[in-house]
Amino acid sequence: MASTDSLQLPIVPLGNKPITRHQGMVRSRTSPMVSLSLNYDTLQEIVQLKQMKESGAVLPDLLRERFFSTYSKLFRTEDEGQRSEDVNNISSTERGVVRTTRSADPLTSKTMMPLAQTNNRLVQLAKPKQNHQKSFSPQERGDSIVPHLGDVSYHMAQVHDVRTSATFQQKFNMALKDLRQLLQILPFERTTEENSRIAEALVDMKSGVLKEIPQNRLSKRQLLRRVACIATLDTYKEEDMTVFGNQGLFMVLRGSLSPLTLPSIRRQRDKEGGEDTLFRQPTPLLKDPREFTIGVGECFGTLYSLPDRSVNSRVLSAMTCQPGVELLKISSSAFENLIKKMNAADHMEKLSLLRKCEQYSQWPQMSLEEIAHVLEWVTFPKDEMLVEENRVAPFIGIVASGTCKAYRTIDTMHKLITGKRERRVKRMLIGELGEGLSMGEISVIEDMNSTCSIHTATPVLMAIITPRKLRDLNPVTVSLIQQSNKPTFGHVDSEWLKDEYIRSESEREWRQFKRQIVTSSIREAQIHPGTGKWTTPKSQTEEARIIGKQRENNGDN
Known part of the structure; x- marks a missing residue:
């Protein structure tokens, strides 16, 4: 045994490398300086068990329990806590030995490195065997092992490879990004496909433009594609700039605006219902325009210019709240010209139908x-x-x-x-x-x-x-x-109906009679369509193929 101020390690064969005696001190949690000694027999038994484990042998439960009971007594003078905490404390204490001895004596620090490495290997041996069939609580199993454990629709979607559709906000953001890129192209340079993409983007955003387009015999999407041909992009680089709403219908793509008057939009039903008294003259302006805000995706202005008002009137107008505001604009004059052309084409189609x-x-x-x-x-x-x-x-x-x-x-x-x-x-x-x-x-x-x-x-x-x-x-x-x-x-008349009914009933009865005769003849003659002489005649290509196969068979024989 070692003295009270030293740590004695006997020479123990570990594979092909011997373990030499070194001196050092271990700092304990309970006392400032405590001397611990390693028993030769215990260490020899531990090393043998480790060699058995490294060779792939399965340790019996009796040896494993004996190892756990003896290993905890090698470095601790008192039993505290659980075995896993003791092993962790030993590992941290060993790291403290290396740092302490290195600062005190460089030579002693170098000699203590094999001891720390040996004890780290013993710590790995002391860890219990991992059980891969870990037991989980229902909450842990639902969160860690199988996501959406109780959601049947999730697992059915995985089985049938069903892709989850994007939310409205995701569609809105993607359509907004696509719309800003497409509107940078001038209207006369856009292709038909690009105009269709603009129309689809407005549909995905559920834009207020859809509500303002008048009804027509064309579908909503077809009419929207034609309106997309005249849509432009307006950019206002400065703050507090006025956008005159009587010039057209605007939709905010970036930034925000404050309306100067209320209401800020003239709807189609207001025009048809004769409610233009809402936009009386002179235009009543709001005292505090910042009280209301027109955000991204919202509309203001009108597709039909107000009568007896100039295009620069403040009615339906708004003011930019920050620089860099981007707006989709459908000009009132361009929209009215488009409607006139569509009405003229529609009128010509009606005349053509009447002449037919x-x-x-x-x-x-x-x-x-x-x-x-x-x-x-x-x-x-x-x-x-x-x-x-x-x-x-x-x-x-x-x-x-x-x-x-x-x-x-x-x-x-x-x-x-x-x-x-x-x-x-x-x-x-x-x-x-x-x-x-x-x-x-x-x-x-x-x-x-x-x-x-x-x-x-x-x-x-x-x-x-x-x-x-x-x-x-x-x-x-x-x-x-x-x-x-x-x-x-x-x-x-009644006579025509009578003759027509007799004719139709006679034809029906005759078809039914022929079907019965043919069916009974086939059944009595034991005719099986598709076999024997009742098969479908073969084409010349099929006959040539059959003759070729017969010749090949005769040649093999």
Whole structure:
């Protein structure tokens, strides 16, 4: 054993390297200076267990428990806390020995390095074997092992490779960035694809521009693509600059503005409803413009310039709150020119449709112009009833595209399997309406009930005249419409229905009789289509391929 002021280590074989005796002191937590000694037998046993572990041998539980019980007594004079804390304290104490002896005696510091390395290796040996099948609490398992443990939709999305859609804020930011880049290109230099991207960006942002665009027979996206062709980017580099809202409709892309008047936007419904009294003259200005703010994505201004107001009027205007404000601008004058061009093209299309219609093809140009002004485009889906039998037609319609079918209800006697007859009401097809055909003129003008019901067989685009618009026409034109038209399918009478019903029923019975005869003949003759002589004749290419294979087989034999 060593003396009270030294630490004695015996020579113990560790692999092929001997351990020499060194001297040093260990600082303890309980006393300033305590001398510890290592037992030769205990250290020899520990080294043997470590060599067994390094060689890959499995340590028995008895040896492992004995190691844990003896190792904690090598360096500590008292048992404190858990075994894991003792091992950590030993490691920190050993590092303290090296630092203390190095500052006191450089020679002793060098001689104590093998002791610290040996004890660090013993510390690794003392660590318990890791158990990879760690037990977790439900919260730990949900947070660490399996994310979204209780979320079934998350795991179903992983199975089916379903991508999570972006949130509205993410779409808004991406669309805003794309919009700012595209608007830097001048309108006459943009391609059709770039204008379509501008329109899609406005849709993704759910911009207020969508609400201000008037309704048209074109879809919202088609109309928005045309409006995107005249959209420009305005940049205001200084603060407190005035943006005149009577020049057009503006949407904020960067920065913010303060409105000078309220309301700051003139909506489409205000123009149609005659509520322009909101923008009275002289323009009442706000006392504190900073009280209200127009942020990114919000709109101000108008698509239709206010009458009797200059473009530099302060009505609907706003003031920039900081430098570098960017605005999307749709000029009122450019928008009005666009609407005029679209209306002119729409008017020419209505005139062309009227000339296709047989009843109006010989009309004078002035009367056609008058009717074209009151026509409205309406799209109907498939299988929708336009006119109900024995009711007044709701409008006069001319089919521009698609097909409609006319039906008439009739009373028939139906023969049952038992031989009895019963009365039934059937719907009978009496005709179709295609492109360029009209309906409902006499029913609307003379307030007569329709003799048939009309349904859409496909999606239908139709130009219609409502009874309210019909009253706006010149009486001469209305009289001309009445004289040029006849009731829709007015030629259908009871005799025609009877003959047509007998013909259709005879054809149906004949088809049913032929099907029964053919089926019974095939069944009695035991004919199996697709086999034997009832197979489909082979083409010349197939016959040549079969002959070639036969020759190859004969050659092999």
